[in-house]
Amino acid sequence: MNWFISTLGSSIGKKLMMAVTGLGFVGFLTVHLIGNLTLYGGQGLFTSYVGHLHALGPLITVAELGLLSFAVIHIVIGTLLFYQNLMARPVRYKVKKNAGGRTIGSATQPYTGFIILAFVILHLLDFHFAEHTNETLFRLVFTTLASPLYMIIYVVAMIVVAVHVSHGFWSLFQTLGANHPKYMPIIQNLGIAVSIVFGVGFGFIPIFIFL
Ligand code: HEM
Secondary structure, three states, X not given: OHHHHHHXXXXXXXXXXXXXHHHHHHHHHXXXXXXXXXXXXXXXXXXXXXXXXXXXXXXXXXXXHHHHHHHHHHHHHHHHHHHHHHHHOOOOOOOOOOOOOOOHHHHOHHHHHHHHHHHHHHHHHHHHOOOOOOOOHHHHHHHHHOOHHHHHHHHHHHHHHHHHXXXXXXXXXXXXXXXXXXXXXXXXXXXXXXXXXXXXXXXXXXXXXXX
């Protein structure tokens, strides 16, 4: 047990928890995107999807609690790592060079993370906690995203999610030990592909609804 706690407290332990929870979010986003694609099929298809999902009953509650604990771990440890990095380099560099291997995704990782947190809070208030039934959820999504302001917020948030995933995907596999010169370029390209699928897949929904 002591070993377990000290591993989690160590910097590799923290990175491992970021990786495992990050992988969980990639899984969630994949399922969420597939489900959301039913919005293109109209009210009948979307309502039937939501009905099937909610019919899972206690399983959904377990999944939601799992997601919530993953979110708490990812946010707390991510914030801690961000703070530790700031403290380790109290004097800011005058010139920020794009040193080898640094990408927009890696340089902005904590900031995109905080923006996603703000988006998810707004998103849950919009759709999860707003009063609705399985039958009225479709109308709720359409009336919300028909507003130009919400459409823009959602599209920008989806770009931010894509940027966060573009680095997170690669980074989590590196932490999990896939740090092999043969596989890393494949994983990097896969990370870019996954982030484009998330960005375009989620981002086009509000544009489609708005139009
Ligand atoms: C255009 C894009 C999106 C649309 C239209 C959409 C739609 C929805 C809807 C309708 C729900 C409510 C489901 C219900 O209460 O039965 C929901 C829940 C949720 N969404 Fe999204 N979503 C989008 C993107 C995202 C993204 C990018 C994230 C994460 C970064 C996200 C995270 C969540 C979470 C955490 C829940 C709560 C899940 C649960 O507790 O069951 N969504 N979304």
